[in-house]
Amino acid sequence: MNRFDPAVAELIKGRKYLVVSHVSPEGDAVGSLLGMTLALRSLGYEATAYLEDPVPDVFKFLPGADTVVHSLDGAGPFDATFAVDCGQKERLGKGFVNLKNPGRIINIDHHATNDAFGDVNVIVPDASAAGELVYDFCVAAGVKIDRGIAVNLYVAIHTDTGSFRYSSSTPSAFEKAGALVRLGADPWEISRRVYENYPAKKYKLLGMVLSTLEVAEVGSGSAVASVAIINVTREMFRRAGAEKDLADGFVNYARAIEGVSVGVLLREAGDFEYKVSLRAKGDIDVAEVAQVFGGGGHRNAAGFMTKGSLEEVKAKVIEALKGTLSKA
Ligand SMILES: [Mn+2]
Structure with missing residues (x-):
């Protein structure tokens, strides 16, 4: 039994999914949102990525960022919604809270303060970033992690660990980052775009x-x-x-x-x-x-x-x- 089995099981039931993350998104929110979205698409599902707020300029280069929507008016019904890196439903924004038909909510997060608002909750406070959990989800779901997914998940882990400076920089964070580099994430190119590109x-x-x-x-x-x-x-x-x-x-x-x-x-x-x-x-x-x-x-x-x-x-x-x- 893998802790992601109940989340993966949701995929058997449907074909059209929504992926959401929190307002004022940072690297882990955008990276795990897009990593999850691209993963679902790679499995042949229809996946909509939603953020209430704009994608910050420094993260616009992330693969799939140009497909993020900021309104859910007329959207759905969805078979399920994957919420990543978000501890409370309200933090997903009004557009999502008002959505009539999100389907079952799969809450994948690493905040210790997560209130388990999902129908399925995978909350792992030990994880350095929600991006690590999306990585685990990909492995459990049999997703072939391509360069696009790898870049997003690398950015998620890299930013939430403070460039591997914080105590959250666990062996697992380094191991996954290493695997993601092997799968096509280029550390210097990503650092240049995220940290050496300020207006x-x-x-x-x-x-x-x-x-x-x-x-x-x-x-x-x-x-x-x-x-x-x-x-x-x-x-x-x-x-x-x-x-x-x-x-x-x-x-x-x-x-x-x-x-x-x-x-x-x-x-x-x-x-x-x-x-x-x-x-x-x-x-x-x-x-x-x-x-x-x-x-x-x-x-x-x-x-x-x-x-x-x-x-x-x-x-x-x-x-x-x-x-x-x-x-x-
Ligand atoms: Mn996070």
């Missing part, structure tokens, strides 16, 4: 964001942590002429500071509304902090949306971090 306006925006840096000591006694906070406003995006996804990854600059345990990026999403990204190094579980605010993620990387002024949101985050520290 100049991203750096203009980064300059403004880094100038907001504050480092604060949080907690007391033995439970003290250094927290680095940066923020990005709608005005900064406007001045840089940048789209919102150009701030993706900025939070890592905060975490990378010497002595800092948690990096925080506050992104102004609307009037008195912030998207908060948390990145930890060390023992603090930031998924726990995100859950206090109804968000989710991983131990080292989590996020949530919240209301309030910039100062109020900062204070709330620091308070929640204190709460987590005192329990650690």
Whole structure:
């Protein structure tokens, strides 16, 4: 018995499938979405790839990216929907939540905070990326992994492991990445397109964001942590002429500071509304902090949306971090 058998069994029942992933998609969302879509197509099924939000520019080179749809009006009925890299149904976006006929939902994910919203749930928190799970699905389903699938799954694993720097970089992540390189994924070509291909306006925006840096000591006694906070406003995006996804990854600059345990990026999403990204190094579980605010993620990387002024949101985050520290 393979943990993917129930997911593979869904393929016997139908011919028309939907593949979906989360809003604000990053490399693992897009890569695992497209890897799964191409895998289903290679087996002769009809597969529609849906993302509520646009494919970020850096991932537009991924094989199949030009076939992603952003509306499900009039789509379906589907025999089943494969949701990848997504912990909550709502995070798949309104277009999907409102879809009348998605069929059975096969939830394939690696977020420990996944609420098992599927009819079939394959949740593997040990996996470095949902891309690893799509790889396992391909093996279980007898998919011949071609270059297109390999490039997508390599990008999924490469981006979610922080280019194989994070603790999620398990032997299995390296082994699958190695297999994917053998199957046609070219590491330097992919790195060039993903990491050495930024528009100049991203750096203009980064300059403004880094100038907001504050480092604060949080907690007391033995439970003290250094927290680095940066923020990005709608005005900064406007001045840089940048789209919102150009701030993706900025939070890592905060975490990378010497002595800092948690990096925080506050992104102004609307009037008195912030998207908060948390990145930890060390023992603090930031998924726990995100859950206090109804968000989710991983131990080292989590996020949530919240209301309030910039100062109020900062204070709330620091308070929640204190709460987590005192329990650690
Ligand atoms: Mn992921």
